[in-house]
Amino acid sequence: MVKNRNSLLFSLFFVLITLGLVLSVPATDALAADYPSKTVEMVVWASPGGGSDVMCRTFVKATEGIFPQSLYAVNKGGGGGAVGMSYVQGKPADGYTLLGVTNNLVFTPLTKPALKYSAKDFTPIIMWGFDAKAIAVKANGPYKTIEDFVNAAKKAPGKIKIGTFGLGTDDHIVGIMLGKAAGTQFGYVPFDSDGEQLAALLGGHIDATVTEVNQVAGQVSAGDVAIIAIAAGQRLDGMPEIPTLLDKGWDVVVPKFRGLVVKKGTPDAVVDYLISASLQAIQTPVFKGYLKKSMIEPYFLVGQSFDDLIMKQEKQFGAILKEIGF
Numbered sequence: 309m310v311k312n313r314n315s316l317l318f319s320l321f322f323v324l325i326t327l328g329l330v331l332s333v334p335a336t337d338a339l340a341a342d343y344p345s346k347t348v349e350m351v352v353w354a355s356p357g358g359g360s361d362v363m364c365r366t367f368v369k370a371t372e373g374i375f376p377q378s379l380y381a382v383n384k385g386g387g388g389g390a391v392g393m394s395y396v397q398g399k400p401a402d403g404y405t406l407l408g409v410t411n412n413l414v415f416t417p418l419t420k421p422a423l424k425y426s427a428k429d430f431t432p433i434i435m436w437g438f439d440a441k442a443i444a445v446k447a448n449g450p451y452k453t454i455e456d457f458v459n460a461a462k463k464a465p466g467k468i469k470i471g472t473f474g475l476g477t478d479d480h481i482v483g484i485m486l487g488k489a490a491g492t493q494f495g496y497v498p499f500d501s502d503g504e505q506l507a508a509l510l511g512g513h514i515d516a517t518v519t520e521v522n523q524v525a526g527q528v529s530a531g532d533v534a535i536i537a538i539a540a541g542q543r544l545d546g547m548p549e550i551p552t553l554l555d556k557g558w559d560v561v562v563p564k565f566r567g568l569v570v571k572k573g574t575p576d577a578v579v580d581y582l583i584s585a586s587l588q589a590i591q592t593p594v595f596k597g598y599l600k601k602s603m604i605e606p607y608f609l610v611g612q613s614f615d616d617l618i619m620k621q622e623k624q625f626g627a628i629l630k631e632i633g634f
Contacts, residue, residue: 343403343578344377351407353392355385359439359520362602363566364408367586370595374588379406388416388474390423397425401573403582406433411478411564414621419476419634427622431574432614434586435567436595437604439520441482441539442550443470446509447531454537454556457516461492469495471505471517476634479518481625482539482562484632489558509533520564521547522603539563546603562625566604567614583610 350368354360361383368379384392389412399405407430417426443454451457461468472479475498487493497514499505502523509517510532517524521544527533537553538544539562553560568586570579587610589595599606609617 343581344375346404347377348375348379348403349399349405350379350381351392351396351405352381352383353385353389353407353409353412354383356383359522359602360408360410362598366595366598367408367568367589370589370592370598371585374585374592387420387423388412388477390416390420393417393423393425393429396571397429399571401571401575403570403574403578405571406582407569408567409569410439410566411621413569414618414625415477415481415629418622418626418629427618429572430569431572431579432609432611432618433568433570433579433582434590435565435607435609435614435617436586436590437567437599437606438540438563438565439522439602439604440544441478441518441562441564442521442524442535443482443486443516443518443537443539444509444524444528444533444535445516446512447528447534449515451516451536452534454551454553457536458486458490458492460515461487461494462490465493466495468516469497469514471497471499471508471514473502473505473519474498474500476629476632478562478564478625481628482518482560484628485539485560485562486553486558489553489560506533520603525603540605544603544605563607565607565617565621567609579611586610 350364352361352364365381368381371379384395392407396405396407413427413430417423445451445457451460470483472483475496480496483494483496497508499508502519505517505519506524506527508514521535521538524533524535528535535547535550537551539560540552541554541561543550543552570582
């Protein structure tokens, strides 16, 4: 999944070249010629102040001077993104209601059978990066390496506790995949917030936590927490000393993508316009600064390429979730 920095830049260059006509000349059909003719709503499927909120509001800021009409953010939090997904589906498929997403676009429909919508009901616009999933432990604890942690689990299957942001989430999937790959089992303790996970780890109530790197970066800097591995395809630029699970021979890659989608059925010309404008917005200093500050690895996919990634995750992680009872 993860490419090196030169490959990332090449990928973006290739995207810009292949979309050159769209970037240089707006789509000419009547609908696109009028789009956008009014303000555009950017739906945040989480509460104010969280990662998704910051992501969407930064994107809104980055579009200033690029979109001829203003964007504004509105929070529709709840249900792991289910409320926001339903809200967007209740709006016309005209490009005036955007949805900022993570891979909850995949996980929430798979774990909430009552939700009427899935990733297939949305058209991907752009993926601009991903959060690397990290396995973190207490810095002064018994586990100095990922091998220490796995070996402890092999000696006491099911007894070594991993904290996750709920069951059936990408955190949980990382643990399940690692257990299967390494030939052992872990115990899982679900929490309702990243803060609760961290407090439980520091208090010695769990042995490790699976979370995003940026959620524990402060505690790592303070020397309270150590990241012993990441579930990514390549080591992070900012933490090259931290091994990936792939480095250790365990095929566990669970990238938490971040990006933008619209309701399926949005006209192609409008989708092309949104791709074009988004590619420009993510190259602004304000958006680049957000990616760096939030420790989000830049990774650019647009349109069908982004959709292919989403469908791949749906198939892969859906099978695992089915195995564990979802």
